[in-house]
Amino acid sequence: MLVGMATFSFSPVLQAQTPSNPPANPNAPDNSQASKTTDSTADQSQTGGTPTDSGSLQRNDSKNGPASLDNNPSNAQTTTPQDDATKTPSDANTPASANTTASSNRENSASLTADDRAFLEKAAQGGMTEVKLGKLASEKSASPKVKEFGARMVKDHGKSDAKLKTIASAKGVDVPANLDTEHQASVDSLSDKSGGSFDKAYVDAMVKDHEQDAADFQREADSTQDPQVKAFATQTLKTVKMHLSMIKEIQQGM
DSSP, rough: HHHHHHHHHHHHHHHHOSSSSSSOTSSSSOOHHHHHHHHHHHHHHHHTTTTTTTHHHHHHHTSSSSOOOOOOOOGGGOOOOHHTTTTHHHHHOOOHHHHHHHHHHHHHHTOOOOHHHHHHHHHHHHHHHHHHHHHHHHHHOOOOOHHHHHHHHHHHHHHHHHHHHHHHHHHHHOOOOOOOOOHHHHHHHHTTHHHHHHHHHHHHHHHHHHHHHHHHHHHHHHOOOOOHHHHHHHHHHHHHHHHHHHHHHHHHTT
16 A cells, blocks of 8 residues: 555656656757758758759659660760851751752853853754744745755754753853844744745755854864863754755755
């Protein structure tokens, strides 16, 4: 009985002397901010970098954020402002083939002389005239041979004119698309004739024109230094000489 009473009387004393929440010491330093800093530092160390080091977070934090495909920073591809600044509009936007074509045209144009350009322009006028007069011969001639020769002019000179335009375009030379006053006058003069009168005037004009053409093409083939113009003049000269032989034979038979 005495022991139980002593125990009963001692328990309240222990509870009074050991409170669960002791009062804070007003003179003790506040460690709450330090604790928060420590916790923040621990969190940062777990993520592999500081909050401002987004590159480190992306490379090392495989749990809390996206991981880089290549963990070696030296292998990462980067684009600097200097790289973009060195790109010129022609390099960035112009196809390489366009630059090559423009450069080639400039070189081809530079290889032509004034005589070469004059030859191409004159040949274009002559070719268009031959085609127009050939069509008139097919319509107005009374001779089957003259009609046949006129059709041959339309076919052969049509092909040579197409080649000439292709070469002139590559060389940067603007050949005429219409007849000048002199050549148009020749066409108009023959347009007023028909039958035998047309045949004689047309055949005489063809002999004269092809003799002049043969001389012009021969001179250009011998003098030009441009390989494309030389090849065109040489090949067309053969056709012109063939036409001249044909029309002279028709003239002798009239």
